[in-house]
Amino acid sequence: MSEIRVRFAPSPTGKVHIGNIRAAIYNWLFARHTGGKFLLRVEDTDLERSTPEAIAVLFDCMKWLGLDYDEEVFYQTKNVKRHLEVVDQLLASGHAYKVEKTSRDGKTGVVTMFRMPKEGAIEFDDIVKGHMAKKAEDIQDFAIVRSDGSPIFHIANVVDDIDQRVTHIIRGDDHVENTFKHICIFRALGAPVPKYGHLSMIVNQQGKPYSKRDGAAFVGEYREQGYLPEALFNYLLLLGWNPGDDREVLTREEMVKLFELEKVHVTAAMFDPKKLAWMNGEYIKKIPHEEFVEEVKRRAGSCAQSLNVADHDDAWWGYLADQLQVRTKFLNDIPAAVRCFVSDDFEFDPKAVEKRLKKPGAKDALIEVCGLFSKVDDWSAPTLEAVVKGLSQGNGMGPWVHPIRVAVSGRGEGIGLFEMLQLLGREKTLSRLAYAAENLCE
């Protein structure tokens, strides 16, 4: 048996759909698991939409997800001559014929049709869907060359698969009906018929096929929203496959080792943004410390133009990142969370102000801690906590903690308060407490 060769064959439209990229993931995993080759074919015959930019977006998405391919990229447009040669072959052998047809939009012209067998059944064993059979009489002859002389998908696809020596075709469910036709072309050409595996669709929360109207349907949008490629990859993989045990968060190595196309589900799976979000959080927690620190620095820069990363030392950034990491669900949440640390220009959440500062006693509490804090020599979280603990006398620090938090950060939630104060430093803390007591309390 020769080596396994699979391909991902998208039309570059500038957007990479998640259903499509899942097919790429399954192809990639199948190739890596079996030690075969994962090929990329760009079906760029639609000259309107397949621009260099669109192709760049495709490459970018694949790189982002770590879908590396083997061999040279195969461009369908470069194989048109071959497609037409094969059509001549089919014409000569009687498997194809020309006929004058009128298209739906009323144009009349001569197209080349593939002649389907008129009796018997076409059968194949789909790796995911099982045995498939269809009576030949139920399938009409179909066009393979347009009246303008350009080859149509069916012939181009089959010829390219032959030329790329593809052994397994793993693609979307919407191609099952085409498979019966394609098998007939392979046979007419005397070429070996590849094995097929058809993947179910991903549906939205209404149970309908996922479309661009359902919010994030394109890979690029997840990237912009701060999802990690590993999380998207893992989530998409789980939509229709599982390792057979209770593991869900898997390393790339485990995925490659455990993936089996035979275990891919036949049923459509509903896309659940909540579970993806959870998984993203899981992956964020797993980011190595140093890497997360860099991520925080980078994102912090986007919320404070005047920020000079060097204003703080590595220990400071490391401490902040540690506090943040466990609470971060999306990388895009980072700027808002760090804003009060790197800039004095931050928003006060009206609800938090209402709830914590506009309350009787809040002003006095702030003034009181402000006085005590100003006398602290050792400006560290434990010391500051001891100060507030002393004030509360064991009755709960809430009356002090909440107003302080809102006063210094503008928000009702965030990292531990005393860690926050330590990071802010004495000067910022005291001036913000004084400002809030004076201007925001009643």
Next chain:
RNA sequence: GGCCCCUUCGUCUAUCGGCUAGGACAUCUGGUUCUCAUCCAGGUAAGAGGAGUUCGACUCUCCUAGGGGCUGCCA
């Protein structure tokens, strides 16, 4: 309309004739805690419906219902 495919908690799924139907997300309750988050403990929640085969069916067969795909000079 015709042809093909599918149907377990709200969602993703385990189960390959023995099930007190398991896990995860979501949700709810409680614990830890200065908030949020994390973490820990626990709860609610499922075999579309109907026949049959069988000692026994979620697992096999058939029918019905519901859902999806295809039915182009799109891919």
